Amino acid sequence: MRIDLHTHSRVSDGTDSPTELMRAAREAGLDVIALTDHDTSAGWAEAVPAARRYGVELVRGMEISTEHAGRGVHLLAYLPDPTYPPLVEELARILEGRDRRLPAMIERLRRLGVEITEDDVHAVSGDAAASGRPHVADALVAKGVVASRDEAFETYLSAGRPGYVSRYAAPLVDTIETVVAAGGVAVIAHPWGRSSRQWPGPVELEAFVAAGLSGLEVDHQDHSPRSRDRLRALARDFDLVVTGASDYHGAGKVGHDLGVNTTDEAEYHRLLERAAASAAVSRRHPPTVVKGQA
Numbered sequence: 001m002r003i004d005l006h007t008h009s010r011v012s013d014g015t016d017s018p019t020e021l022m023r024a025a026r027e028a029g030l031d032v033i034a035l036t037d038h039d040t041s042a043g044w045a046e047a048v049p050a051a052r053r054y055g056v057e058l059v060r061g062m063e064i065s066t067e068h069a070g071r072g073v074h075l076l077a078y079l080p081d082p083t084y085p086p087l088v089e090e091l092a093r094i095l096e097g098r099d100r101r102l103p104a105m106i107e108r109l110r111r112l113g114v115e116i117t118e119d120d121v122h123a124v125s126g127d128a129a130a131s132g133r134p135h136v137a138d139a140l141v142a143k144g145v146v147a148s149r150d151e152a153f154e155t156y157l158s159a160g161r162p163g164y165v166s167r168y169a170a171p172l173v174d175t176i177e178t179v180v181a182a183g184g185v186a187v188i189a190h191p192w193g194r195s196s197r198q199w200p201g202p203v204e205l206e207a208f209v210a211a212g213l214s215g216l217e218v219d220h221q222d223h224s225p226r227s228r229d230r231l232r233a234l235a236r237d238f239d240l241v242v243t244g245a246s247d248y249h250g251a252g253k254v255g256h257d258l259g260v261n262t263t264d265e266a267e268y269h270r271l272l273e274r275a276a277a278s279a280a281v282s283r284r285h286p287p288t289v290v291k292g293q294a
């Protein structure tokens with residue numbers, strides 16, 4: 001079984017529609033795919049019939065923007081009840097934070113002499129639930145200011161670059177608890193990705209596990225082989241599920257093709273067992289896995 005548990009559609013900052021994503025999953029030979037758009041379940045409704053049509057098993061999820069001790073952490077939430085009020089409210093705060101950041105980023109870029117408007121960004125963000133830095137990057141590419149998303153991040157948008165503006169992120173420990181109370185399971189995405197320097201470590205993980213964390217995304221393109229080995233050992237120590245995934249963004253992120261990293265079948269089943277346990281105690285009606293029927 002080929003299982004990819006972290007992908008994005010156009011509903012956040014990917015470039016495929018949810019339907020195109022399900023077709024691409026089939027073409028990539030995946031048996032299971034999780035749709036995990038940033039901070040929203042808005043793509044689920046379209047993805048469900050498409051997964052059935054293309055015969056792929058679909059796990060409905062999302063990647064929530066959180067922070068802990070002043071650092072950003074991306075939290076993958078699988079199979080939470082998307083109508084659970086505390087989750088709805090937290091996602092609304094995050095999306096509102098994104099909407100508020102956009103004019104501030106535009107203002108900074110204009111001060112740097114880059115002529116760009118909110119309309120330019122909305123022209124490229126299309127179906128997205130809210131705009132993010134990748135959409136600003138795409139607008140800069142469309143205007144010919146830079147050649148690629150990567151160049152836009154390196155020149156303007158990454159933390160520490162002159163066009164960077166921070167935004168609201170949800171408290172991580174509370175959000176883990178919210179996901180579990182919504183009947184879902186929580187997995188930390190690319191825990192040591194980009195500039196994390198092996199943070200979070202055992203001390204932090206102990207607190208996250210106490211809050212109900214179920215897994216770590218170990219096999220991710222942002223992790224070196226050494227980091228993967230160490231994270232796998234930490235996952236073993238804390239009895240966490242080990243996942244692997246592409247973090248596919250369509251044409252929006254190079255080197256993240258569907259299935260480039262995958263999740264072991266036994267680990268996937270452990271994750272689903274934890275989801276079932278969480279659903280049972282939640283007294284909510286969380287979604288279940290959509291079985292493809294090709």
Ligand code: AMP
Nearest residue numbers: 038131132133134149150153154252253
């Ligand atoms: P935001 O959530 O709006 O702050 O944007 C962060 C998103 O930008 C992340 O989820 C990544 O998918 C994407 N991203 C970060 N760095 C880069 C980069 N160098 N090139 C392309 N996409 C990036």
Ligand code: ZN
Nearest residue numbers: 008013038249
């Ligand atoms: Zn993204």
Ligand code: FE
Nearest residue numbers: 063074189190
């Ligand atoms: Fe992420």
Ligand code: FE
Nearest residue numbers: 006008063247
């Ligand atoms: Fe992601």
